[in-house]
Amino acid sequence: MIRLTPWRTVLIPGLDEAGGKQIDAALISAWPSPWITDPVDPRLSVVACSGAPACHRATTAVQADAARLSTMLALRPAAGPVLHVSGCRKGCAHGQAVPLTLVGRAGRYDLVRNGKAADRPALTDMTIESLAAVLERECVS
Ligand code: SF4
Known part of the structure; x- marks a missing residue:
């Protein structure tokens, strides 16, 4: 069963x-x-909403971008999520602050550090590729 x-x-x-x-x-x-x-699968460090095309408010492929980033950044499961990828400022997938939150907007992402999806972003209007490069340079795990 x-x-x-x-x-x-x-x-x-x-x-x-x-x-x-x-x-x-x-x-x-x-x-x-x-x-x-696998209990150390990097995807366990990430929360993500359904994103586009499942949600009409989303303009980014949240699920695919979250999976890509979790593998690229080699995140390790911690006590809570390290990265939240959200299709918009509503932040349906996670209501609490995390170290890194990507918020989709007009096909690109804003980056909130140590906050929630509705908080003020540190970086704005980033492609997923440029964000990946920024995050890869930082120690996020
Ligand atoms: S956070 Fe925004 S894009 Fe994601 S499921 Fe909720 S309303 Fe849709």
């Missing part, structure tokens, strides 16, 4: 090691996005 938790995780009790490896292999190759089965 599969159990869903309030923390958006799935538990499959009673699997032996071989069964666990089979499930792991299937989930890692899942389309369109591999499931997270």
Whole structure:
């Protein structure tokens, strides 16, 4: 029996090691996005809303950009999220301050440091590529 938790995780009790490896292999190759089965997966450091095209308020591909940045920056899971990628200032995915928040606006991003999506940005009107370069230079993990 599969159990869903309030923390958006799935538990499959009673699997032996071989069964666990089979499930792991299937989930890692899942389309369109591999499931997270590793407790140090860098995506565990990131929260992101649905973004474009799922949300009409979004102008950026939040999910894809968040996945790309989490891998590029080699983030390590911490006590809480390190990076919040939000499609707009509403910040649906995370209501608390985090070290880095990207806020989509007119197809680009603003960067808020140590704050929430609605807070004053430190950098504005950045492409995801230029933001990645800025963040890569900093130690964010
Ligand atoms: S934060 Fe903005 S773009 Fe993201 S889901 Fe909420 S309303 Fe949509």
